[in-house]
Amino acid sequence: MRILVVEDNAALADGISSALTRMEMAVDVVGDGTEADNILRTQEFNLVVMDLNLPGYDGLEILKRYRQNGGKAQVLILTARDTLNDRVKGLDLGADDYLTKPFDLVELEARVRALLRRQSGLKSPEIVIGELIFDSVARRVSMMGEPLDLPRREFCLLELLISRAGQVVSKEQIADSLANFDQDMSPNAVELYISRLRKRLAAADINIKTVRGLGYLLEK
Amino acid sequence: MRILVVEDNAALADGISSALTRMEMAVDVVGDGTEADNILRTQEFNLVVMDLNLPGYDGLEILKRYRQNGGKAQVLILTARDTLNDRVKGLDLGADDYLTKPFDLVELEARVRALLRRQSGLKSPEIVIGELIFDSVARRVSMMGEPLDLPRREFCLLELLISRAGQVVSKEQIADSLANFDQDMSPNAVELYISRLRKRLAAADINIKTVRGLGYLLEK
DNA sequence: CTTCCTATGACAGGTTCTCGACAGCTTTGA
DNA sequence: TCAAAGCTGTCGAGAACCTGTCATAGGAAG
Numbered sequence: 151m152r153i154l155v156v157e158d159n160a161a162l163a164d165g166i167s168s169a170l171t172r173m174e175m176a177v178d179v180v181g182d183g184t185e186a187d188n189i190l191r192t193q194e195f196n197l198v199v200m201d202l203n204l205p206g207y208d209g210l211e212i213l214k215r216y217r218q219n220g221g222k223a224q225v226l227i228l229t230a231r232d233t234l235n236d237r238v239k240g241l242d243l244g245a246d247d248y249l250t251k252p253f254d255l256v257e258l259e260a261r262v263r264a265l266l267r268r269q270s271g272l273k274s275p276e277i278v279i280g281e282l283i284f285d286s287v288a289r290r291v292s293m294m295g296e297p298l299d300l301p302r303r304e305f306c307l308l309e310l311l312i313s314r315a316g317q318v319v320s321k322e323q324i325a326d327s328l329a330n331f332d333q334d335m336s337p338n339a340v341e342l343y344i345s346r347l348r349k350r351l352a353a354a355d356i357n358i359k360t361v362r363g364l365g366y367l368l369e370k
Numbered sequence: 371m372r373i374l375v376v377e378d379n380a381a382l383a384d385g386i387s388s389a390l391t392r393m394e395m396a397v398d399v400v401g402d403g404t405e406a407d408n409i410l411r412t413q414e415f416n417l418v419v420m421d422l423n424l425p426g427y428d429g430l431e432i433l434k435r436y437r438q439n440g441g442k443a444q445v446l447i448l449t450a451r452d453t454l455n456d457r458v459k460g461l462d463l464g465a466d467d468y469l470t471k472p473f474d475l476v477e478l479e480a481r482v483r484a485l486l487r488r489q490s491g492l493k494s495p496e497i498v499i500g501e502l503i504f505d506s507v508a509r510r511v512s513m514m515g516e517p518l519d520l521p522r523r524e525f526c527l528l529e530l531l532i533s534r535a536g537q538v539v540s541k542e543q544i545a546d547s548l549a550n551f552d553q554d555m556s557p558n559a560v561e562l563y564i565s566r567l568r569k570r571l572a573a574a575d576i577n578i579k580t581v582r583g584l585g586y587l588l589e590k
Numbered sequence: 591c592t593t594c595c596t597a598t599g600a601c602a603g604g605t606t607c608t609c610g611a612c613a614g615c616t617t618t619g620a
Numbered sequence: 621t622c623a624a625a626g627c628t629g630t631c632g633a634g635a636a637c638c639t640g641t642c643a644t645a646g647g648a649a650g
Contacts (some may be wrong), residue, residue: 218498220535220590238477241484242495247467264461268488288537289584301638302583338596339640345598362595362648521627558607559629565609582606582637 151266152193155179156186156200156209157228166199169255170262183207190216194223197265199258201228202236210239217244224265228253277312279370281354284312293354303328304347311358311368320365371486372413375399376406376420376429377448386419389475390482403427410436414443417485419478421448422460430463437464444485448473490533497532499590501574504532513574523548524567531578531588540585 153175157163163179170177178195180186183204190198190212198216202209213225227240227248237248246268247261277284281294286309291298300308310319310327325335328343344366348358357369373395377383383399390397398415400406403424410418410432418436422429433445447460450471460468466488467481487495487506497504501514506529511518520528530547531539545555548563564586568578577589 214496218496238480241480244487244495246484246488260461264466268466289581290538297589299581303639336640338642341596342598342640345596349598360596523628556629558631561607562609562629565607569609580607 151197152176152178152195153262154186154189154193154195154198154200154223156181156183156198156204156212158182158201158204162201165255166258169259170199173259173262175262183209183212186212187215190221191219196269197224197226197262199226199228199262202240203228203230210236210243213240213245214243224269226261226265279312279315279368280356282351282356284308293351298350300347300350303343304350307343307347308351311366315368316370318361318365318367323365371417372396372415373398373482374406374409374413374415374418374443376401376403376418376424376432378402378421378424382421385475386478389479390419393479393482395482403429403432406432407435410441411439416489417444417446417482419446419448419482423448423450430459433460433465434463444489446481446485490529499532499535499574499588500576502571502576504528513571518570520567520570523563524570527563527567528571531586535588536590538581538585538587543585 151174153170155163155166155170155177157166157179158181160181163181167177167179178189178193180189184207186200186204186207200209200213209227213227216225224246225244227237227245228251229236229240229248230251237250240248246265249258249261275285275287277286283292285291289305291300291305291308306328307324310324321337321340324340324343325337328340329335344358344360351358359367359369361367373390375383375386375390375397377386377399378401380401383401387397387399398409398413400409404427406420406424406427420429420433424432429447433447436445444466445464447465447468448471449460449468466485469478469481483495490506495506495508497506503512505511509525511520511525511528526548527544530544541557541560544560544563545557548560549555564578564580571578579587579589581587
């Protein structure tokens with residue numbers, strides 16, 4: 151789990167950082183708003199711990215921009231004790247939680263655990279093959295960054311080949327799998343789908359090999 | 371949005387209830403643990419505000435049982451005891467947030483908004499997509515600077531698509547979400563709303579893509 | 591060279607989606 | 621209280637797209 155800590159007070163940043171490291175997190179620390187902005191634009195984190203009180207920069211601004219750019223990480227903000235307004239604003243701007251300074255590191259850990267637990271289970275597993283990214287949960291495929299629209303049958307075929315990558319899959323297996331067992335599919339139809347899929351994947355370096363008399367296989 | 375308030379102090383319960391009602395929430399109040407247990411078993415809520423300090427009943431127990439029975443609502447706990455332990459325990463038992471008494475109603479409102487937003491998957495109250503600005507808190511949309519009046523169904527549809535931007539949302543999910551689970555909506559009706567929403571958003575560069583056989587998705 | 595398997599264009603259904611028309615319902619405003 | 625305006629959802633015609641058969645051509649194996 152990657153965590154970004156945005157905190158200008160070096161001593162505090164250090165304490166937070168080591169507490170989180172003890173939890174087996176990968177922690178990055180930045181000390182000012184500009185840096186925070188930059189790193190949030192270019193890298194992905196699971197959680198951001200941010201002090202709202204940064205010198206020469208408004209933490210709320212960073213948060214707002216981060217969310218508007220589609221940032222998805224959980225955000226835990228740190229505020230001084232008596233700034234109710236900041237906390238309220240922070241939550242309204244898309245923070246997930248806050249902690250009032252001074253706080254106990256044990257409590258920080260509990261909050262981080264709660265936030266990360268909440269986040270897990272959101273990401274769907276993706277399979278990357280060369281230029282192709284295949285997401286079976288979201289049922290999306292993209293090729294060289296561009297989303298690729300596949301008709302249902304072709305999507306199922308690709309899914310089957312990927313799940314058995316490196317092994318030969320017989321035409322009969324493909325037919326059964328595509329036809330959902332509720333009807334028959336001729337071997338020729340399978341050949342046709344292979345042909346169509348190959349054409350679509352031609353731009354990426356994906357190779358569906360023919361194994362004469364046996365079937366097809368997707369090379370890894 | 372349905373909210374359950376579990377609070378034995380009538381005056382406080384009243385204050386909370388009216389604050390939430392002002393936010394256009396449907397609020398139910400119960401005053402003791404047994405009642406809370408019962409209603410949580412039989413009805414669904416989006417959020418539960420629960421005092422841990424109930425006469426003759428441990429709020430943490432209720433919370434624990436609720437989660438064990440698969441309760442999915444966001445839970446905000448209220449605690450007078452300022453012991454770190456209770457708060458940490460509460461979070462570890464599946465509470466989503468806590469507030470220490472005494473608290474400010476403004477802050478309660480912010481927390482409730484944040485929790486409900488979290489539940490819907492939306493992070494920032496103002497989401498900018500091309501020429502469109504979507505404000506989930508104020509429940510307003512504007513397009514190219516002009517406010518855009520959307521009928522309720524279309525607004526809900528847009529909210530759903532935005533909260534799942536980049537993912538396919540099935541017609542069934544849309545139907546369930548729009549119909550609020552209390553009645554059925556035909557797939558055809560969903561198609562119609564998509565059509566209407568597309569027409570309204572045509573001027574902005576918003577693209578609702580059709581994924582044949584699966585549903586729709588809003589491109590990022 | 592012959593035979594069988596595979597590749598692919600063309601095409602004819604079939605399915606799914608789009609959206610105008612319309613009628614019932616709800617809200618608004620006087 | 622009633623009328624007007626607007627929202628909601630059904631129907632259905634037509635468009636768009638998917639699917640699988642046929643037919644033909646290309647290649648591999650013996």
